Amino acid sequence: MEVREQIDILVELQRKDVDADAVRTFLSGIAQRLQALEGNLASAEAEREAAEADLAALRKDYRSLESDVKANLELIRKSKSRLPGIKTNKEYQALLKAMEETEKKNSRFEDEMLELLDRIEAGEKGLEQRKQECVQADASFTAEKARLESESREGEIRLAEIAEARDRTAQAAPPELIKIFTRIQKQVESPMIVPVRGNTCEGCNIQIPPQMANELRRFESLNFCPFCNRLIYWQRPSD
Structure with a gap:
């Protein structure tokens, strides 16, 4: 085999290897983009779950305060019913003071409940936004995944075609020439x-x-x- 032919074979083998590397890089990029899309979707879902947990905690705090207010109202009602039966002024004043303290507590609880209602309303709006973001992220992931998987299949087909063409070129070359090519690759x-x-x-x-x-x-x-x-x-x- 003439030297010109040998060089042509070596150049063609190198070209096929370069083409294959380019396709592998492309496929690696697809895998990275899919991973990024999965990360975006997971992040959106995590934010939604966090918003749900925050909202649930706010509602729990509200129910707890609501329960305390009801209990205090019942305590005040019972205290009022006792007032007519009290015999001494000291006991009367003590009971009035206890009722007053309980009413002050309820007033603070009610203020906290109003603040919680505002936060709950904001939390509900935030949760709704997080849900919408999840829907959008899922739709984007589904559409982009289908496109990227299609490109990946095309890339795999192209890679197989390059490998087949390279094999044909290599099979047509003298074994000693392939050894030279392999040695240069390593050096x-x-x-x-x-x-x-x-x-x-x-x-x-x-x-x-x-x-x-x-x-x-x-x-x-x-x-x-x-x-x-x-x-x-x-x-x-x-x-």
Whole structure:
């Protein structure tokens, strides 16, 4: 097999690998976007659950105060019923003072209940907003997931096509050439097979020796850049 043909095979193998890497990067990006969408949905649901928990706590506090107010009203009612039967002024005044303290407590409780009602109303509005955000996040997740999964399937198909084409190219190459390709892959960063235009290696942008440039033009053997160790081949500057 002529050197030109060998170089064509090596360049094609490299191109297929680059194409496959690009598809894998694309597929990885899809996976990351799906993960981000799932995170957005989970975050919206967590905020809704937190809003529900806060609202439930406010309602519980309100019911507790409401129960205390009812209990105090019953206590005041019973105290009033006792007033006519009290014999001494001291006991009478003590009972009146206890009733007054209980009424003050109820007044404070009622103020707290009014404040809680405002907070409950705001909490209900906030919860409704969180629910709407969940609906929107779920709809966005469902639609975007379907689109991304479709793109992922297309990417997998494309990746399989590239792998099949690469296998055909590799099978048509001499085993020794594949060994060279594999060795270069392990030794240098991509791109590992680069042209030389003029006397400049396009892998490291350093001018190779003129004698090597002349050898490249004859396509008599495979050559490597003495500076970056990439496999190099001659390409006319106008190409």
